[in-house]
Amino acid sequence: MLRWSALVIRSFGPALAGLAWALRTQRNLQVHAIALCVVVALGLWLRIAAWEWCAVLLASGMVWAAELLNTALEVLSDRVSTAREEAIRRVKDVAAAAVLVAALAAVVVGLLIFAPKVWEMF
DSSP, X not given: OHXXXXXXXXXXXXXXXXXXXXXXXXXXXXXXXXXXXXXXXXXXXXTOOHXXXXXXXXXXXXXXXXXXXXXXXXXXXXXHOOXXXXXXXXXXXXXXXXXXXXXHHHHHHHHHHHHHHHHHHO
């Protein structure tokens, strides 16, 4: 059991290294990190309910996952070919569109949860 646990814990290393690299090098992920900090601070300040935290964190996680996959596809695409190729451009565009869809959905979730609470304050 101890060996299994050590293997499981060690398997997180590459994922954490990838996340650290992406946060250091990818401007868009840095923007998402700042947005997440703002959202968490707003959620704490407004004392949102547990189910609202679930929705906010799920939406945020969806955006982060999409951005990380987009980054991975861009890095791989650039490794495959540095030439301007239509197929690679389409792959990059569709991956960027996935991030956009996830971000728009997260904004809607945020508006549905935070807007009424902020509105009540005024």
